Amino acid sequence: MSDTTAPAPLVHARGLRAAYRGQRGTDVVAVDDVSLELPRGQVLGIAGESGCGKSTLAAVLSLTARPPLSVLGGELTIDGEQLDLSGGRRPPRTWRGSVVSLLPQGAMNSLSATTRVGDLAVDVVRAHRGRIRRAEALDLLTDRLDALDLPRRVVHSYPHQLSGGMRQRVVTVLSTLLDPKLLIADEPTSALDVSTQRALTELLRELLHRGLVGGIVFVTHDLPVLRAVADRIAVMYAGRLVEVGDAAGLIDDPRHPYTAALLASVLVPEPQIRTRRVGGIAGAPPDLSAPPAGCRFHPRCSLASDVCAEREPPLLGTIGGGYATCWWRAEHPDEPLEARL
Numbered sequence: 001m002s003d004t005t006a007p008a009p010l011v012h013a014r015g016l017r018a019a020y021r022g023q024r025g026t027d028v029v030a031v032d033d034v035s036l037e038l039p040r041g042q043v044l045g046i047a048g049e050s051g052c053g054k055s056t057l058a059a060v061l062s063l064t065a066r067p068p069l070s071v072l073g074g075e076l077t078i079d080g081e082q083l084d085l086s087g088g089r090r091p092p093r094t095w096r097g098s099v100v101s102l103l104p105q106g107a108m109n110s111l112s113a114t115t116r117v118g119d120l121a122v123d124v125v126r127a128h129r130g131r132i133r134r135a136e137a138l139d140l141l142t143d144r145l146d147a148l149d150l151p152r153r154v155v156h157s158y159p160h161q162l163s164g165g166m167r168q169r170v171v172t173v174l175s176t177l178l179d180p181k182l183l184i185a186d187e188p189t190s191a192l193d194v195s196t197q198r199a200l201t202e203l204l205r206e207l208l209h210r211g212l213v214g215g216i217v218f219v220t221h222d223l224p225v226l227r228a229v230a231d232r233i234a235v236m237y238a239g240r241l242v243e244v245g246d247a248a249g250l251i252d253d254p255r256h257p258y259t260a261a262l263l264a265s266v267l268v269p270e271p272q273i274r275t276r277r278v279g280g281i282a283g284a285p286p287d288l289s290a291p292p293a294g295c296r297f298h299p300r301c302s303l304a305s306d307v308c309a310e311r312e313p314p315l316l317g318t319i320g321g322g323y324a325t326c327w328w329r330a331e332h333p334d335e336p337l338e339a340r341l
């Protein structure tokens with residue numbers, strides 16, 4: 001089949017760039033030339049160590065960047081509608097909530113303690129749909145809870161009366177009440193135990209299955225969680241994507257040395273790969289106000305050669321199909337990485 005007949009991706013981002021303005025005029029470019037695609041009905045996981053730019057990318061994609069963060073450039077197309085993010089242009093207000101919705105990090109703990117869940121839903125709906133009647137907004141919430149098999153009683157509950165897992169599911173329902181085309185969930189499972197993590201990832205899958213959201217970007221430092229929930233995974237290092245691929249393939253056969261090192265540093269619950277060692281990656285991520293030349297991972301990479309310190313690595317593959325950016329991989333296209341680390 002030729003490319004012209006392939007369905008357009010739900011999300012198509014090109015050249016996203018965003019920086020924190022430092023006090024002495026130094027910029028920390030935390031998202032640097034990031035391009036990605038998300039097919040309709042899928043979950044794209046964004047993984048990487050702390051400080052690599054995941055939350056910043058989430059802010060850019062969800063159009064929630066605020067000073068000191070500013071978006072320097074890039075193009076974002078969601079469901080055929082295109083936004084030019086260059087020149088500090090403000091995205092249309094109508095996009096927030098209904099085109100893109102952010103489930104921010106720690107959202108379940110930032111709900112107002114004195115507001116019942118039903119009233120939170122009324123606020124969410126009124127913020128976007130104006131003077132909708134209270135009963136109508138509550139009906140919307142009740143219908144959604146029914147559809148997702150969640151108990152109606154939460155409508156009358158205060159957040160502190162709910163368990164952590166239920167609070168996170170409720171926050172997820174509230175942030176998708178307006179059927180956003182794209183939901184960006186930033187570390188939604190990080191404070192949850194394994195069984196409540198699973199309940200949340202099942203809820204996200206159900207939202208997709210029922211067409212209540214068009215696609216999901218799921219940000220986490222936890223690669224094993226992504227194996228369970230994501231269709232595709234993008235691995236981020238020092239503000240850039242270094243590898244993108246389908247979830248199972250990327251975890252079973254990483255193409256980039258950083259992905260392999262990241263996988264080696266976590267305890268993977270699947271028994272067949274539990275033999276991987278547990279430990280950190282040697283060294284620390286670079287200071288993003290002065291990142292290393294060439295491949296940004298080269299100072300920590302056991303496979304680095306001279307060229308890695310001098311020239312930007314090639315993109316091996318395609319943005320839509322999957323790729324790795326690596327000089328070593330260019331010379332060893334088929335060699336498994338696990339044995340080399």
Ligand SMILES: Nc1ncnc2c1ncn2[C@@H]1O[C@H](COP(=O)(O)OP(=O)(O)OP(=O)(O)O)[C@@H](O)[C@H]1O
Pocket residue numbers: 020021028030048049050051052053054055056057068221288
């Ligand atoms: N308000 C800020 N001002 C200046 N620099 C910031 C600010 N917030 C984040 N940064 C820097 O931007 C970079 C990316 O941070 P970001 O929070 O996006 O990473 P992350 O991968 O989401 O990390 P974590 O998993 O810890 O949330 C880091 O180097 C961080 O120090």
